[in-house]
Amino acid sequence: MKFTIEKGIFLENLTYVSKAISNKNIIPILNGIKMELNDKGLYLTASDTELTIKAFIENKKINQIEKNGIIIIQSKYILDIIRKMPSDIINVEVIDNIKIKIYTENNEFNLNCMDPSEYPNLKIDESKNPIFINSELFKNIINQTSFAVSTQESRPLLTGINIKINGNILECIATDSYRLAKKTVELDNNFQESVNIVVPGKNLIEFEKMLDNKEDIELHIFNNKILFKYKNLLFQTNLLSGTYPDTSTLIPTEFKFIINTKNNDFTGAIDRAALLTQSKDRNIVSMKLNNNILIVSSFAVEVGKVEEQLVVDSKVSDNLDISFSSKYMLEALKTIKDNDILILMNGDSKPIVIKSVKDETLIQLLLPIKTY
């Protein structure tokens, strides 16, 4: 293998695929990135067996190709090495089938490589009926839901995001059982078969970070895996097996308390109230509704208390006193881009629903916390 390539292109694609390399990996060869140069161009692949990322740099984007070949480079230092190369054009050459030389005029790295025959055969499949979705839209969907997945391995399914497709409706749900985020979008086309899968949250979050333009993503869905095709990238992750809990009955559709307020004011009040609850275990903020006055408050025994009044639009004369996690509330509010929001409730022990006044596609739900 011998070629000359622009530093920026090489670095960008090495960075993409390196996201598949796991810190927890114990199989040495999987710390490597597979580089394969053939007549079409350069293929870079990395995997932790559950997630596989493959990037393709077509030959016309490679300055010079002298010799095809295949090698496994160690990933640990390669990004820093390429980033710090003193020239914008760098040369890559495999020596004796087992070393790689990365060099410019005055600088030369000689790195030990691994045997490509040891690299696992990672099968990347495409389905006949992929789903097309705009990448900007998909980025939003992930951002608005993924924060709500569980980080506890005790219920592995909840560490994933539930994606359902029926006809032209795509629904994304994440919950850790204390809160739930649900986003519904319309696809451009009908999809014949219905889909109900659970994609590992951390992998979707990695994929979301790669979305930087408006190109469509192709979703190729299988029983046990999903492949995202985007730009020059293939991003394939396993699915979580099992039946995702039916969350449709959890979200109330009628509410006794309907509060109309401004996202920035409410977020500010919660943010300030949260200051006095900075311990990890206890981040409870209280909210009292008294006609059109909403009082957000919290206290910390040794430090003191904080109280903030918001004048809101509310159509109920009953009072309400409810407590919740300020962290969960702030994370939910952050996903809503509109400033006019609804806080919907049915009582101090019933779920709180937050959504935009205008946009019905996103629902954020959190459970209150009993403080007595």
Added chain:
Amino acid sequence: MKFTIEKGIFLENLTYVSKAISNKNIIPILNGIKMELNDKGLYLTASDTELTIKAFIENKKINQIEKNGIIIIQSKYILDIIRKMPSDIINVEVIDNIKIKIYTENNEFNLNCMDPSEYPNLKIDESKNPIFINSELFKNIINQTSFAVSTQESRPLLTGINIKINGNILECIATDSYRLAKKTVELDNNFQESVNIVVPGKNLIEFEKMLDNKEDIELHIFNNKILFKYKNLLFQTNLLSGTYPDTSTLIPTEFKFIINTKNNDFTGAIDRAALLTQSKDRNIVSMKLNNNILIVSSFAVEVGKVEEQLVVDSKVSDNLDISFSSKYMLEALKTIKDNDILILMNGDSKPIVIKSVKDETLIQLLLPIKTY
């Protein structure tokens, strides 16, 4: 105590004094910031007994003063609280001598305070003959030397910076016994008494961060402490007691190898060579001089090796092969602003001296590391 003040002014000065509060402090009252409002203005004080910082906000910078008073506020949340207040003007009021109310129109924090009578009496003294030094110059002096202090408590004196003044010459030295940084500057005025003190490095680094304009600093030097007066701030730190080692004989004045090169090229080469030596214990880079070719190299057994050639200006025909800490070399090079530098050596076991071709006031020295 009751007053109204601009958020920005209050926050800035609370931030300054909070730097004196130590994480390791076990005396509860020293977690507090003393606030004293009198006819002249507002005084904020914090201390860990070794370092005391006092800020003064004169009354004309306070929007409204209704009542003087004194209180000790807990420092833990106060910066975040003030930073997140929803208005640019905030009200402060002491309630029942033991609580403080910080409030705007709709928002109110009630914070428990501590008894001012428990706060230690921190004596801040001024000398009759302060030394005046431009703050921009002083900032440079600290930046160019402080990185070289020792972090080991086993030789406490080396955790400080040695400041010497003789006539109008100020000399600053820091060393951890493996490297040394020395800066010499001329003062505008002669100082009658000679000075030879050791100031705790971490305190000088905190003070340096506060220097943000060109105003003069006043240095008030005593046997066991030094007071810096700067803007509206008093910054007083204890001195380290003991005799700082005489470093004057350590810095060679004649050199066998005199290499003239560019700082950016040399820094780049060291930075790249350092990539393969990223372990904490082993960050050794080697340098070979062969007539006018300087080869910077390193290797990591399992990863590979790197080599970079620089064409330099050297007036000696002897060869040299020398190794050193890349971290120490990079930190030394970073302090030199000029691009034309000299690398001065006498052999593979003798100190390496780095300095600017033009600027004789800064000397960086590091010891080589024997690799055989």
